[in-house]
Amino acid sequence: MQMQTDLLQEARRQAEICNACRYCEGYCSVFPALHAERAFSDGDLTQLANLCHNCRGCYYACQYTAPHEFDLNLPQALANVRQDSWEELAFPRAAGKAFQKNGVLIAVATVIGFALLFWAARALASGGGVGFYAVLSHNAMVAIFLPAFLFPLVSIAVSLRRYWRHIGAGPFRPAHLIEALRQAANMKNLKGGHGDGCNFEDEDRFTHARRAVHQAVMYGFLLCFAATSTATVMHYIFDMPAPYGLFSLPKLLGLSGGILLVVGCFEMIRLKLRSDRKLGAAGAFGGEVAFIGLLGFTGFSGLALYALGQTSVMPVLLAIHLGAVLTFFLFTPFTKMAHGFYRLTALTADAGRSR
Amino acid sequence: MTSPDIAIIGGGNAALCAAITAAEAGARVLILETAPKPYRGGNSRHTRNFRCMHHGPLGPLVDSYTEEEYLADLMKVTGGKTDEGLARLAIRTSEECLPWMEEHGVRFQPSLSGTLSLARTNAFFLGGGKSLVNAYYLTAGKLGVQVEYEAAVTHLELDDDRVTRIDYTQNGQTHTITPKAVVVASGGFQADTDWLARAWGPAAKNFLIRGTPYNRGVVLADLLDQGIEQVGDPTQCHAVAIDGRAPKFDGGIVTRLDCVPFSIVVNKDAQRFYDEGEDVWPKRYAIWGRLVAAQPDQVGYVIIDAKSLELFMPSVFPPIKADTLEELADQMGLPADALVQTVTEFNKSCGDTSGFHPTELDGVTTTGLTPPKTNWARPITEPPFYGYSLRTGVTFTYLGLKVDETAQCAIGNRPVTNLWAAGETMAGSILGQGYLAGFGMTIGTVFGRIAGKEAAAHANAN
Numbered sequence: 001m002q003m004q005t006d007l008l009q010e011a012r013r014q015a016e017i018c019n020a021c022r023y024c025e026g027y028c029s030v031f032p033a034l035h036a037e038r039a040f041s042d043g044d045l046t047q048l049a050n051l052c053h054n055c056r057g058c059y060y061a062c063q064y065t066a067p068h069e070f071d072l073n074l075p076q077a078l079a080n081v082r083q084d085s086w087e088e089l090a091f092p093r094a095a096g097k098a099f100q101k102n103g104v105l106i107a108v109a110t111v112i113g114f115a116l117l118f119w120a121a122r123a124l125a126s127g128g129g130v131g132f133y134a135v136l137s138h139n140a141m142v143a144i145f146l147p148a149f150l151f152p153l154v155s156i157a158v159s160l161r162r163y164w165r166h167i168g169a170g171p172f173r174p175a176h177l178i179e180a181l182r183q184a185a186n187m188k189n190l191k192g193g194h195g196d197g198c199n200f201e202d203e204d205r206f207t208h209a210r211r212a213v214h215q216a217v218m219y220g221f222l223l224c225f226a227a228t229s230t231a232t233v234m235h236y237i238f239d240m241p242a243p244y245g246l247f248s249l250p251k252l253l254g255l256s257g258g259i260l261l262v263v264g265c266f267e268m269i270r271l272k273l274r275s276d277r278k279l280g281a282a283g284a285f286g287g288e289v290a291f292i293g294l295l296g297f298t299g300f301s302g303l304a305l306y307a308l309g310q311t312s313v314m315p316v317l318l319a320i321h322l323g324a325v326l327t328f329f330l331f332t333p334f335t336k337m338a339h340g341f342y343r344l345t346a347l348t349a350d351a352g353r354s355r
Numbered sequence: 356m357t358s359p360d361i362a363i364i365g366g367g368n369a370a371l372c373a374a375i376t377a378a379e380a381g382a383r384v385l386i387l388e389t390a391p392k393p394y395r396g397g398n399s400r401h402t403r404n405f406r407c408m409h410h411g412p413l414g415p416l417v418d419s420y421t422e423e424e425y426l427a428d429l430m431k432v433t434g435g436k437t438d439e440g441l442a443r444l445a446i447r448t449s450e451e452c453l454p455w456m457e458e459h460g461v462r463f464q465p466s467l468s469g470t471l472s473l474a475r476t477n478a479f480f481l482g483g484g485k486s487l488v489n490a491y492y493l494t495a496g497k498l499g500v501q502v503e504y505e506a507a508v509t510h511l512e513l514d515d516d517r518v519t520r521i522d523y524t525q526n527g528q529t530h531t532i533t534p535k536a537v538v539v540a541s542g543g544f545q546a547d548t549d550w551l552a553r554a555w556g557p558a559a560k561n562f563l564i565r566g567t568p569y570n571r572g573v574v575l576a577d578l579l580d581q582g583i584e585q586v587g588d589p590t591q592c593h594a595v596a597i598d599g600r601a602p603k604f605d606g607g608i609v610t611r612l613d614c615v616p617f618s619i620v621v622n623k624d625a626q627r628f629y630d631e632g633e634d635v636w637p638k639r640y641a642i643w644g645r646l647v648a649a650q651p652d653q654v655g656y657v658i659i660d661a662k663s664l665e666l667f668m669p670s671v672f673p674p675i676k677a678d679t680l681e682e683l684a685d686q687m688g689l690p691a692d693a694l695v696q697t698v699t700e701f702n703k704s705c706g707d708t709s710g711f712h713p714t715e716l717d718g719v720t721t722t723g724l725t726p727p728k729t730n731w732a733r734p735i736t737e738p739p740f741y742g743y744s745l746r747t748g749v750t751f752t753y754l755g756l757k758v759d760e761t762a763q764c765a766i767g768n769r770p771v772t773n774l775w776a777a778g779e780t781m782a783g784s785i786l787g788q789g790y791l792a793g794f795g796m797t798i799g800t801v802f803g804r805i806a807g808k809e810a811a812a813h814a815n816a817n
């Protein structure tokens with residue numbers, strides 16, 4: 001794989017300065033890993049970049065930021081390498097290159113997703129199911145979504161394997177994954193090392209806003225995902241097909257998850273708009289915002305479908321919602337969504353390093 | 356602008372501690388900081404810890420560090436040239452500073468990797484001094500303290516024993532304010548290399564200034580010229596040997612070089628001049644600033660070989676590297692024959708190196724060599740060879756304003772009724788010479804708070 005040498009070289013230059021300084025050691029897991037090396041290979045830098053979650057604590061704390069000639073901006077240098085690694089490690093690579101940074105393309109793809117579903121609803125119109133299945137038969141849904149679900153899983157598995165090799169991590173140990181999951185579950189690093197949160201939307205003021213919003217998005221997404229999973233289990237194992245009532249598990253999970261997701265995505269975009277773009281990856285802003293928009297929209301259309309499911313607009317809403325879900329799934333490996341997988345892998349590798 | 360109750364000159368640690376304390380006492384406070392906002396915070400932005408007395412574990416600090424031990428450490432490094440009364444005041448008060456700092460936004464972290472020896476005595480700021488400064492500016496802002504950046508104070512008008520007026524320039528305009536009380540916290544004069552050269556001779560032009568370019572001693576000179584009591588002499592300063600490639604100003608911590616104990620150090624004639632292995636580096640690095648300053652062209656050259664490269668903390672500039680000593684000499688601009696001869700002689704006088712231990716005084720010494728190398732003396736034989744140049748890096752100067760235990764300045768034998776000083780600009784009142792790591796921030800915090808309290812009391816009463 002061929003990551004951009006200028007981005008790596010700039011990250012290396014900055015990492016060497018940090019290694020001589022070490023003042024930021026307590027902020028996050030990047031610094032202890034950084035201070036364990038004397039020289040930084042491309043793989044080392046990629047791993048550091050994926051350990052960084054762009055909290056910006058180390059930027060505002062740094063005595064060497066511009067106009068100082070050392071021109072430190074570690075959050076940006078690492079974001080650039082991280083972004084580049086997601087593009088280069090993507091499988092297929094061309095898709096990563098095309099979509100990661102391109103908000104317009106993500107939006108276009110979403111619209112194509114809608115169109116596809118409209119077409120499917122027409123062409124494969126079901127013969128007599130109830131509720132949603134009246135619009136698109138259960139089998140048609142499975143035919144579309146099973147591959148759309150499996151493809152990203154395979155793609156990400158390939159990417160993570162490439163990542164693991166690239167960073168030269170040792171053998172995989174489940175205990176390290178558990179440690180990584182534990183850290184991710186409470187977003188330990190987003191607390192900023194001191195528990196005051198991170199610097200993001202308001203210069204050097206520490207707040208918990210980003211952590212709270214990210215939690216909302218993550219748990220919102222997981223709840224929605226759990227809703228779909230429980231519905232699948234109920235459908236196949238307990239022979240209880242949709243539609244489900246309000247107090248059924250899929251509905252309760254989906255409703256709470258949907259609300260969390262919509263609010264979280266909305267707030268995340270607001271925070272991003274207030275943040276200083278010079279501390280993020282160059283050119284990635286549009287792609288990130290478009291992705292969060294898509295994620296939030298997926299939640300929103302799901303809620304709309306729930307609210308208006310008994311009305312005549314239901315078929316349209318269903319196509320829109322399923323179109324959004326489809327795009328979201330297919331694009332998981334090639335959008336910001338991939339970061340969760342890389343980050344978990346990076347934390348797992350780091351747990352291995354620090355043992 | 357309507358004049359504030361209290362004007363604070365400077366925008367570093369001492370100034371901020373004074374401003375916060377005064378504002379909490381109800382005074383209207385104005386900070387005049389000559390630096391632009393990105394460079395606010397003077398030398399304080401470069402710091403990493405402060406030295407703190409404590410009984411039992413406190414914050415990030417382990418065990419205990421008593422007043423007597425702290426004072427003994429101070430006496431040792433200053434050779435007894437210490438004002439014991441003020442030193443004890445600073446030491447004793449340091450313990451209550453730590454929780455005060457936390458309350459006002461400062462966060463601490465465990466002692467940094469590579470600095471374990473300080474885990475008991477020095478509390479490290481999470482993110483370093485700039486994050487401390489940022490936290491204090493936020494706190495001060497919440498308390499209503501007003502801050503003017505790029506506001507260079509040029510003159511304090513004295514009427515007998517009172518400051519009546521402050522002049523400062525900002526954006527090319529001159530402003531005058533008439534506060535009730537004034538705190539000077541504008542640091543030493545080290546960034547004015549002409550002043551340094553007047554004291555040290557022309558050699559000082561080759562010194563590098565480790566911290567802010569803004570501490571030029573303008574206010575200090577203005578006050579001393581008007582007869583405010585002075586302390587210390589202009590040659591006394593904290594100076595260390597740093598990488599010769601460091602920028603002239605503001606290079607900060609990353610230009611530090613920790614490799615001297617594992618090296619030989621030569622001057623530009625490729626001659627050794629001091630025992631590189633006299634003691635562990637944290638106890639010796641401060642004397643090397645002066646040692647290098649005394650060499651021709653104020654420059655030194657560190658030579659190590661491959662086996663020592665990984666024994667010290669990496670520094671910001673990579674070493675110069677060569678496969679032979681001759682080549683290394685060429686690259687570093689040293690006379691090759693002389694360097695080879697010096698190394699050969701050194702190597703011959705090395706003995707049994709089996710007891711070599713990089714982190715302890717190992718007694719692995721040279722015999723029959725002048726000057727000797729009394730620890731870590733291993734022959735320099737294994738290519739590639741590495742070299743660094745060394746220059747004198749001035750941290751801060753000690754010549755300053757003499758203050759009493761209320762941080763108040765004096766003229767003749769009388770106090771100036773509305774003038775206080777804190778931090779680097781009065782550190783000479785405590786330190787006559789030498790320096791103890793982390794004491795600068797202790798002095799600034801302790802006396803900044805005292806100055807803020809006293810100034811507020813004065814302003815509130817008048």
Ligand SMILES: Cc1cc2nc3c(=O)[nH]c(=O)nc-3n(C[C@H](O)[C@H](O)[C@H](O)COP(=O)(O)OP(=O)(O)OC[C@H]3O[C@@H](n4cnc5c(N)ncnc54)[C@H](O)[C@@H]3O)c2cc1C
Pocket residue numbers: 364365366367368369370387388389390395396397398399400401402403404405406506507508509540541542543565566567569570571572573574606607608749750751777778779780792793794795796797799
């Ligand atoms: C690289 C480096 C590392 C250090 N590390 C440590 C450490 O770890 N621990 C420690 O205790 N000490 C350390 N020190 C020493 C420490 O920085 C000082 O002792 C301490 O910061 C002094 O604080 P201060 O507020 O008095 O001065 P400063 O922080 O230097 O503040 C002086 C302020 O005055 C302003 N100023 C100057 N002239 C004018 C004027 N005419 N008008 C208006 N404003 C003016 C400056 O811009 C500046 O804001 C270090 C120093 C350096 C250079």
Ligand code: SF4
Pocket residue numbers: 017018019021022023024025058059061062063064072074482483
């Ligand atoms: S970001 Fe700046 S302050 Fe933090 S470790 Fe790196 S060089 Fe030091």
Ligand code: SF4
Pocket residue numbers: 024027028029030031051052053054055056057058059074075078
């Ligand atoms: S931006 Fe935050 S997470 Fe990234 S290196 Fe800096 S402190 Fe660590």
